[in-house]
Amino acid sequence: MQAWQVHENGEPGEVMRLAEVEPPTPGDGQVLLKVRAASVNFPDALMCRGHYQVKPPLPFTPGVEVCGETEDGRRVIGNPALPHGGFAEYTVADAAGLRAAPEALDDAEAAALHIGYQTGWFALHRRARLEPGETLLVHAAAGGVGSAAVQLGKAAGATVIGVVGGAGKAAVARKLGCDVVIDRRAEDVVAAVKEATGGRGADVIYDPVGGDAYTQSAKVVAFEGRIVVVGFASGTIPSPGLNHALVKNYSILGLHWGLYNTKNPGLVEECHRQLTELAARGAVKPLVSERVPLEGAATAVQRVADGVTTGRIAVVTEGAA
Template structure:
């Protein structure tokens, strides 16, 4: 099979190449799937650069989530059968940017019928992250105001849609006109281009000085610093990631004086501590997808050969929504 391989860590364009490698074989408790689509994500970029929280052995195939068709099942698998369409998370170093991949039975879920392959592949980590952040951690309520940073990105676009589905008023902060257009299409009630406007002032003006009840921050740095200036009384700031490259050092005295909460969200920990909640979350997301309330924003579909450049552009902040690798398809705009 063909796979996008990494023999040493570094920048995607320098260390990734498409290679022919042996087909994987299914073991007990596993699924062998034909990869229909695999979204590009920041974990892929960090794995490629050797900056992730753990270092898989090299060489490795990147791609932390996928949508695929089951080709074979190992002994003990009774949740899926050959021909089923599934989404899931292959375990590094054997990832999803390949024609075939292995999933543990426990890491696979039925693909929602309402979504095409690329959309379904993007429903996993980003929407699970958004759902757990907004509902389990921040307890977002109907009628509250939600501020989403990087609102046209993979995780941010999921948070915008989930916030609207929850009955919140959603403010999206983006960088650039194209991203502002995508954010508006996602349903945000107010879109702020941080390149043209001070988002702190814009949020205060929009909320009559009250501020945002919940702030979803996958960026860190200046985004977090500004969030502390426009969070509402008893508001909640969700720390989801640091795509901006700077990890904030919050002033806890400021949180005390303004009476807001700082909440961390690491979705992967639910897989270890409460896997049943992940299954239940997938049911909720499938229901929302079937109702048309959420649809992952897929802006590009790339071949394996184009995926390294896609990861480079993702790291440079030059993508919107989800860029998806389709291992057996050509590159299309």
Template sequence: MKAWRVHELGEPRTALQLEEVPDPTAGPGQVLVKVLAAPANFPDVLLCWGEYQIKPPLPFTPGVELCGEVLAVGDGVTRFAVGDRVIGNPNLPGGGFAQLAVMDEANTFAAPSALDDAEASALSIGYQTSWFALHRRTQLKPGETLLVHAAAGGVGSAAVQLGKAAGAKVIGVVGGADKVEYCRRLGADLVIDRHTDDFVPLVKEFTGGRGADVVYDPVGGDAYAKSTKCIAFEGRILIIGFAGGTIPTPGLNHALIKNYSIIGLHWGLYKQYNQQAIADCHEELTRLADSGAITPLISERLSLADVADGIGRLGDGSTVGRLVFQP
């Protein structure tokens, strides 16, 4: 099969090499899938850089989620059969940017019939992360105001749709006019271009001076620092990641004085501590997809040959919305 592999860490455009490699096989408790679609995620950039929390041995194939068709099942697999269309997370070092991939049964779920292959492939990490953040780590309530940073990105776009599905008013912060339009298509009530406007006064104006009840922050740095200036009484700041490259140092005295919470989310830990919660989340996301409340908005559908450039553009911050590669 063909697969993109990293032999030496570095920038994705140079680190990724398309190679012919032996076909993988499904071991006990695993399924072998033909990759139908695999979206670009920021963790794929971090994997190439060697800065992700998981560091697979070299050489490895990135691609942390996919939609695929089951070609074979290993001993002990009971939930899937050959021909099933599934989504989930492949087993690194053999990621989804390949023609074939292997997944553990526990990390594999039925693809919602309401979504096509590209849409279904993007329903795993981003939507699971955002659902856990908004409904488990905090409880977003109808009528509350949700402020989403990087709202045109992978997890941010999911947070916008899930916030609207929960009945919240959603403010999206993005960087660039093209991302503004994409975020509006997601359903945000107010979209702010951080390249031209300071979001702090606009959030205060939109909320009548109250501020945002929940802040969804996958960026860190200035995004976090400014969010503390427009957080509501009893507000919650969700720490999702640090795509901006700077890890904030919170002033805990400020959290005390303004009476807000700082809440972290590491979605991957649920695989270790509460796998059933992930299964329950997938069931709810499937229900929302089937009802039309959420649909991953795919901005580019690319071929397998485009992986290196697409991941490189994601790392540069020049992409808009979700990029999906379809072998």
């Protein structure tokens, strides 16, 4: 079979190589999956660089999120068991972690539902306890993780403010349903959020960026607001002033979604049930901005690493729906 492999760490476009390899053999509790579509995630780029918290042994195949087909014909979504990632014709995954692919979504959309929407659901509902009528601020609102949070926030009845970088991404955020869109390249984010909220600030802030975005968040979080730290796409991990959180009465919440798969897998299943229902009624629909063949995976991962994409890029195999 064909699979992309990384033999040394570096930029994805330089270190990913398409090779002919033997299909992986499932271990105990694992199943073999024919990959129908694999969604490109920022962690794929970080793993290529050797900067992710999970460091699979070299050589490895990137691709942490797939829609695949089991040997008995079931269409499922889940996370491949590294080092056998999803940018290949076949992968393996833990059977216990697989979920039925929602019928309302095609293969590329289904592949993009798992990580981003589970992360958004846990951040907004489990950690921040977002309430209808509250104001939600989403950084990188046109990206794969951010776009999911926007849709979930709207589905929950929140007023959503999206922060993006550039006019093109601003147009995407508006189309996603953001009530207010702020272009950080052309506007003062802090001033714009205060103006949009009448000086009150945002009740919940969803931050997958870190760095300057977190600094802005601390300035615009409302009384008894909640900042959910999801990731550090900027490459800079902030060091928050806890005295500031004390005097302004806000909470800083961390979210490591993968931990729920071992600590509370039943809640992951409940989240998937709710996401499937939301997809069925059209309340959420993953933004798949591009569909590329397997041969285009390395270029796609590099573009995600460079921060020039919107939504998700899906690597689709021949015959995928």
